[in-house]
Amino acid sequence: MRIADFKCGLKIAPGKSGGNLFVKRRSVFYWLVGLVITPIAIGAAFYFDDAMRNFFVEHQNREVLHFMRSVSRLGDWPAHFALGLIFAGIAWWRGSKKWTRIFLSMLIALAIAGIAGHLIKRTIPRARPSVKSELHWGGPRFSTKYHAFPSGHVAASTAFFGVLIFARRRIGLACLAIPVLIGFSRMYLGAHYLSDVVCAAVLGFLCALLVANFFLRKIPNRESQIES
Numbered sequence: 001m002r003i004a005d006f007k008c009g010l011k012i013a014p015g016k017s018g019g020n021l022f023v024k025r026r027s028v029f030y031w032l033v034g035l036v037i038t039p040i041a042i043g044a045a046f047y048f049d050d051a052m053r054n055f056f057v058e059h060q061n062r063e064v065l066h067f068m069r070s071v072s073r074l075g076d077w078p079a080h081f082a083l084g085l086i087f088a089g090i091a092w093w094r095g096s097k098k099w100t101r102i103f104l105s106m107l108i109a110l111a112i113a114g115i116a117g118h119l120i121k122r123t124i125p126r127a128r129p130s131v132k133s134e135l136h137w138g139g140p141r142f143s144t145k146y147h148a149f150p151s152g153h154v155a156a157s158t159a160f161f162g163v164l165i166f167a168r169r170r171i172g173l174a175c176l177a178i179p180v181l182i183g184f185s186r187m188y189l190g191a192h193y194l195s196d197v198v199c200a201a202v203l204g205f206l207c208a209l210l211v212a213n214f215f216l217r218k219i220p221n222r223e224s225q226i227e228s
Helices: 002-047 049-058 062-074 077-093 097-123 152-167 169-175 177-188 194-215 222-227
Strands: none
Touching: 002 049, 002 194, 049 177, 049 194, 062 177, 077 097, 077 152, 097 152, 097 194, 152 169, 152 177, 152 194, 169 177, 177 194
């Protein structure tokens, strides 16, 4: 009996303490990687701004341009807001408090990213790539032609689907293809530089992190539980 109890203890103990310690160490590792990669990505984006702008100008064609306009139009915040509102209504109607909270959190993150991005546009006016002007920074604050930094489309979309990553990781990661495509369309149309898109993605992720920390603490991430 003593040997059997000892074996059971060996099986149970690692699941309680060792598993939690591994998850904490892995989270710290991810944060450290993010803190290193983010400034490098932002710096590289500013460095390749002109190269990317010239590439899109030289490789535009009518069919792709029409498609990118549709993506950009559907990728703005009203479409995201309508989508989140519809899904929140469906979740509430079906009696799912968990998913209702998730979709409402996505809408809150969308709103915060939109407000923050708009304030930055007014504070740091930047000419869009399509604007032919020697004044690239510090232009008219109320002119939409100088509202390039950051991309409002990308910030809103990243914040919206970023919340979903913290709630349901696999679904959220799959949906990240949407803000990536939106960012690509904004650069293709000459509305934003690469750095506008990258910085907007960082802003959106930070907004999603803020909202998830306050509103999704009690919602466990099923994928993280399975992995741990």
